[in-house]
Amino acid sequence: MSAGPSTVPSTVPTARPAPSTLAVRYVVVLAAPVAAVGLLLAVGALAASTEPGLPDPGAAVRVGIPLVQSVRDIAAMLTVGLLVVAAWCVGPTAGATRTRSQDGGRRDALEGPRQRLVDLALLAAATWSAAGAALIVLTYADAAGVSLTEPGLVGQALFFAQNFELGRYLFASSAIAALVALGCTVAGRQGAVGLLVLLALAGLWPMALTGHAAGTLNHDDAVNLQAFHLLGTSVWLGGLAAIALARPWLGSQLVTVVRRYSTLAGWSFLVVGVSGTLGAALRLQQVAGLWSGYGAVLLVKVTALGLVGTLGWWHRARLIDQMEAGRPGRFLRVVALDVAVLAVAAGAGVALSRTEPPAAPGAERPLSAAESLLGKDLPPALDAAGWFTRWDIDSLWLPVAVMMVVTYLVAVRRLARRGDHWSPLRTFTWVLGWSLLTWATSGAPGAYGEVLFSMHMVQHMTIAMAVPMFLVLSAPVTLAMRAIPRRRDGSDGGREWLLRLVHSLPAQLLGHPVVAAGLFVVSLVAFYYSSLFELSLQAHTAHQLMVVHFLASGYLFCNALIGIDPGPERPAFPFRALLLMVTFGFHAFFSVSLMSSNRVLAESWFSSLQRDWGASLLEDQNLGASIGWALGDYPLAVMAVALIALWVGSDRRERRRFDRHEDRSGDAELNAYNDYLARLSGRPGGVVGPPPDPTTTQPAATPPVPAREPDV
Structure with a gap:
């Protein structure tokens, strides 16, 4: 109100x-x-x-x-x-x-x-x-x-x-x-x-x-x-x-x-x-x-x-x-x-x-090694069906995902009630993104992520690459700007705080394409080739910080390349395509280097669980590196398609803008350029002066050069 x-x-x-x-x-x-x-x-x-x-x-x-x-x-x-x-x-x-201050801010x-x-x-x-x-x-x-x-x-x-x-x-x-x-x-x-x-x-x-x-x-x-x-x-x-x-x-x-x-x-x-x-x-x-x-x-x-x-x-x-x-x-x-x-x-x-709760049945028995480390019993061996049927609900990220989906759907419904259109495809990608996060944290990757390196890699790649991509394609900031009413009394509500966040200096700096790509790449290496990986397995707080970090860094990277929400200025499409290929190329190089390594990451943690089923630690790590490499392919394909679609859409908008301008001016720019080509062909030896200046006030005598197609 x-x-x-x-x-x-x-x-x-x-x-x-x-x-x-x-x-x-x-x-x-x-x-x-x-x-x-x-x-x-x-x-x-x-x-x-x-x-x-x-x-x-x-x-x-x-x-x-x-x-x-x-x-x-x-x-x-x-x-x-x-x-x-x-x-x-x-x-x-x-x-x-x-x-407003003297400097206009x-x-x-x-x-x-x-x-x-x-x-x-x-x-x-x-x-x-x-x-x-x-x-x-x-x-x-x-x-x-x-x-x-x-x-x-x-x-x-x-x-x-x-x-x-x-x-x-x-x-x-x-x-x-x-x-x-x-x-x-x-x-x-x-x-x-x-x-x-x-x-x-x-x-x-x-x-x-x-x-x-x-x-x-x-x-x-x-x-x-x-x-x-x-x-x-x-x-x-x-x-x-x-x-x-x-x-x-x-x-x-x-x-x-x-x-x-x-x-x-x-x-x-x-x-x-x-x-x-x-x-x-x-x-x-x-x-x-x-x-x-x-x-x-x-x-x-x-x-x-x-x-x-x-x-x-x-x-x-x-x-x-x-x-x-x-x-x-x-x-x-x-x-x-x-x-x-x-x-x-x-x-x-x-x-x-300060009061001791009543002991649960069977609490007198000694805890196993897995129970003392995981806080729960070791899950059974993972089979093909377990990828879809094994669930261990994450009580933090499941409520967050449900809240985000419901909030988005309420905003879409608010637009629909006042007659505004919102793309069903964007709604689908939002639901898909949070569904993937729910599966990564509460499904098989969440249940086995602390037990198998391969499943941890599935969880990581889903959170860092797939989920942010689909969330960015949903344009949540644009939807919020259209659905949340503006406050008129100078106080700050959801719209005002979201705008503050988007236009804040940290968001502008971290959201710059080069910085976002560097953060995405460097954090990947720093996490796995330091003690941070094992710390995320040992400590609940470190694990949640890992999820937040890779979700945020992935979102910043994807938003810089394929986002349409307000934010830092995005570079030209050829540079975006180059940045996309370089980043995913580095990700593939990281996976290959991990596959060729003989050092088991977080070996003390995985060996302490005393897992008596599945592949050995090194074999499971090699499998995880292979899965990480493979899971980078479909986000790359989706982002490439999205980038091409944005590129084509931008070119079409530029063409329509140019056509509208020519309709208003009676094709003046096109006629002037044709006149210039005619004069060019009539000079002896083809020696001519420089092309006419497009800013001149006499387009008939010195026609401007029409807008050219973007360089691919």
């Missing part, structure tokens, strides 16, 4: 905050820690350990961990929510809308409520970082069984943060929060807020790795679901608290901001509900687990989230109507209640991370 121009004054009111705003402040600070400690006391999880050989760190550590972790989690959610509201929901103050200054939200995000991010640092010390004390008065505790905690996986994750979250706080101090434009949103969201990933999801056997799926859960909760709780805290500064924007946030809150509720349900099923695995202490805390969290979601759906239309009628009091009281219940749910999440 579009809103009119904002009339909020640029100065911040000095009136005393409303009681509801003060209530939100106290609730945000106190509700989650109190709920976490209270629930842990209720289930007996704060009692001293009585296991022999496990020293007790003391009550200060046992109670301090849930308290500090609750503060860290709430601060992280507030940071994300404040920045999201500033970037997506709030418009500029009057007179600050898209001013567009400038979106942070003023008024946007600046106040960023200032609050600075405080929240600093709290997030400080609480994360304190959590490192407490976690080490708990793991080592030492008290907080232990001499040299801080130095030992620093060693823990540098050399142990859990410590590195905690340190990464705290460090990212510190970077967000630093960015908030120097941010002066709206574009910087978008970067801070991405950085804050990245800080949630280490929290997912250290949450109550990380200790399960199906580690990767649990972490993915926990990441989605944190994302949805942060936008939901943090955004709601951000609106309540910023209410004194929003003025007439309040209704518009609430409407935009309510859309985000609805999607966040869906993400939280689905991810929470699947995550709970993954950890409990049987209904009887609901009667354990873990199940009791889980029921408290589910009840709190369900209550807030129901209230939000029930009151949304009524409360917004009351606000439009000039009666915001009830809305603010409901917001304070919702924030309180959501904070209790966040505290329950902290309590879950």
Whole structure:
């Protein structure tokens, strides 16, 4: 829903905050820690350990961990929510809308409520970082069984943060929060807020790795679901608290901001509900687990989230109507209640991370080598049917693919409803591209990619070459520009942020054809002939970064050659064809060099799996190199056809343009050139002067040279 121009004054009111705003402040600070400690006391999880050989760190550590972790989690959610509201929901103050600097560049200054939200995000991010640092010390004390008065505790905690996986994750979250706080101090434009949103969201990933999801056997799926859960909760709780805290500064924007946030809150509720349900099923695995202490805390969290979601759906239309009628009091009281219940749910999440889930059937048996490395059992031998029937759902990329396909189809339907045409072939290539990504991550390549080098190569080539090609051919940016409405109040929605991304300096630089081709080629060699390949097999985070990197680099390369979306200026078609042939030629050379190598890549990883079926490691690697070479052929063919089609289409458009020009001028250019040829043939010896200048004002005497065909 579009809103009119904002009339909020640029100065911040000095009136005393409303009681509801003060209530939100106290609730945000106190509700989650109190709920976490209270629930842990209720289930007996704060009692001293009585296991022999496990020293007790003391009550200060046992109670301090849930308290500090609750503060860290709430601060992280507030940071994300404040920045999201500033970037997506709030418009500029009057007179600050898209001013222009002296050099003509567009400038979106942070003023008024946007600046106040960023200032609050600075405080929240600093709290997030400080609480994360304190959590490192407490976690080490708990793991080592030492008290907080232990001499040299801080130095030992620093060693823990540098050399142990859990410590590195905690340190990464705290460090990212510190970077967000630093960015908030120097941010002066709206574009910087978008970067801070991405950085804050990245800080949630280490929290997912250290949450109550990380200790399960199906580690990767649990972490993915926990990441989605944190994302949805942060936008939901943090955004709601951000609106309540910023209410004194929003003025007439309040209704518009609430409407935009309510859309985000609805999607966040869906993400939280689905991810929470699947995550709970993954950890409990049987209904009887609901009667354990873990199940009791889980029921408290589910009840709190369900209550807030129901209230939000029930009151949304009524409360917004009351606000439009000039009666915001009830809305603010409901917001304070919702924030309180959501904070209790966040505290329950902290309590879950400190409560041992009930053991699954058969958990007492020792894990096999494959289970300890993969987080799941070794798959059976791969046969021809297994290429199509073997599935291992990737809980990260499957939801992303579904969301992308649904969003594209909704945009196409929006165009169709207003009578605009969109090519069905482009829609088909979009669905095909994300279907291939789903198969590469959840089908046979995903199931066997960590076990067989050959299947890893299938996965890699599909993600890096086939998927980006089909996505580029779908022209998603062009569709978005036509389907997403432009905001009229100076705020930034999906269209505005997409344009910022497309025209940003990094996108222009990385999207340059030469840079994109070089990135595509160099990253291929650097990945496989360094420790990065084995790291992507060992670490879940490294694997996901690999997927993101090769998907993005492949998209940039394909977009530079065959894309029609807005972006960096594309070179002439002959240069594009040359770049295409050189790049794929290098890819073939890489495959041949890998086939001729006798060194097994990531040998320690593959041999540790103790696979007792299939080809040997070297034979499987040679097969993978052959498959990689073969899989480069059909993307090359499709891209070549697309490039030729674009070339022919461009030539046809140029011909039509020239024909229209000649129709308007009565074939003046063609007649002038014919006259020039006639005079040329009549001179003795064929010696003539230079061709006539096409810019002359007398085309009959000095005819211009007509537009020539492009050089092939």
